[in-house]
Amino acid sequence: MTLYKLKECLNGKSFLRVLQNKEFKNISINGKTVDLGAKNGKASYYRFFNLKYSEIDYVDINPTESNILKLDLEKNLPISDKSYNSVLTINLFEHIFNIQNLIEEIYRILDDEGKLIGSTPFMKEYHSDPHDFYRYTQDFYKKVFEKVGFVNIELILVGQGLFHVVAENVGKLLKIKILRYLFWELCIGIDKLLNKFYKNNKNYYCSIIFMCEK
Numbered sequence: 001m002t003l004y005k006l007k008e009c010l011n012g013k014s015f016l017r018v019l020q021n022k023e024f025k026n027i028s029i030n031g032k033t034v035d036l037g038a039k040n041g042k043a044s045y046y047r048f049f050n051l052k053y054s055e056i057d058y059v060d061i062n063p064t065e066s067n068i069l070k071l072d073l074e075k076n077l078p079i080s081d082k083s084y085n086s087v088l089t090i091n092l093f094e095h096i097f098n099i100q101n102l103i104e105e106i107y108r109i110l111d112d113e114g115k116l117i118g119s120t121p122f123m124k125e126y127h128s129d130p131h132d133f134y135r136y137t138q139d140f141y142k143k144v145f146e147k148v149g150f151v152n153i154e155l156i157l158v159g160q161g162l163f164h165v166v167a168e169n170v171g172k173l174l175k176i177k178i179l180r181y182l183f184w185e186l187c188i189g190i191d192k193l194l195n196k197f198y199k200n201n202k203n204y205y206c207s208i209i210f211m212c213e214k
Contacts, residue, residue, distance in 0.1 A: 002185075009181040013044060015168040016206045019159045020090075020119055023209050024048040027117060031085025033057070034109070036073060036102075037092035040064045045090055053086070061130070074098045082111045089118030094134050100144065107148045110214045116150065119158070119209045123165045141210050150212035159206030161191030162198075168206045 008018045021044060028050040035041070038058035058068045071077060073096055087106050096102050106116055126132050138155045145153050159168060167187035174180040194201045 005184060006181050009184065010177050012177070015164075015171055015184055016121060016124065016159060017044060019164075020207055020209065021045055021048040023156055023158055025050070027211065029053055029086050029088070029117065030115075031111075032083070033086040033088060034059060034079075034084050035088040035090070036071075036106075037061075037089060037095070038068060041068060043090065057084075073102055076101070077105045077109060079105075079109045081108055082114075083109050085111050085114050087114070087116050087118075089116065091119055091121060093118065093120050093136065094132055095129050097131070097133050099134065103144060103148050107150065107214060112214060114214045115211060116145075116213075117209075117211050119207055121207050122205055123169070124206070125169065136208065138208060141208065145210070145212050150214060153212040154210065156209040157202070157205040157207075158209055160202040160204065161188075161194065162201055162204045163187035163190040163194070164206055165204050 004022065005018055008021070009015075013021075024045050025048045030052045032055055033053045034057045036059045038060050040063075041056075041058040059071045059073075060068050061070065061072055063070050073092075087110060089106070093099055093102070110116065120136055122135055122137070124135075138157065141155055142153055159165070164187060167184045171180050171183045171187070174183055191201060
C-alpha cells in the first residue's frame, strides 16, 4: 500500500482518489456497462476495477470526445429498460439535484440482478461540475437504495479518521509531491493513534463507495 500511495501521489492523484482506487481493485464489473458522468472515458479508476465487461458506454453532460454520449442526468434517460448489466456512478451523485429520479432511472435500465457501483466524496470542498449540491451519508444511501428496490447493499467508508480528512483537504496545498505524500503518511499515523482513544474518530471519512443489486 505504501509504494502504491507514493506512485499515485507522484502521478498527481488526490488522497481521496488514491484511497478509492485501492478499494476498486476488489470490485468486478461484468457484462454490458454504462458509466454515467464518465468525462472522457479515461479515468484512473479503470486501471483498478476488475473489468470483465463485453462493452462499455460512456455518458457525460459535457463530453470532451466523440465516443462520449451527451445526456442530461437530471432528466429521464433515453435508454430502454434492462439495457445494462452494470451502471457506474463514480463521484457523480453530489452533482445531481434530482437524485431520486436518477436512482430510479438507474434501477429501470439495469437488467435483472444488475449491479450499481459508485462513489461520492463526503468531507470535501465545494466543487462544481457544473454544480455541487450534496454530501450523502451511509444512512441516506441505505434508505434511498432500499426505497427504489435495490438489495445486497454494501457501503464502504473510505478514508476514515479526522486526519484522513485533513490529508485530503490540506495535503493538496503542498505542491511538492513527495512532501504531500509524507504528509499523507503522517496523517494516517495520527489517525491510528486517535483510534485507540477517540471513539468517534472513524465517524469522519473522505468518501463512500456503494454497491447494490437489482
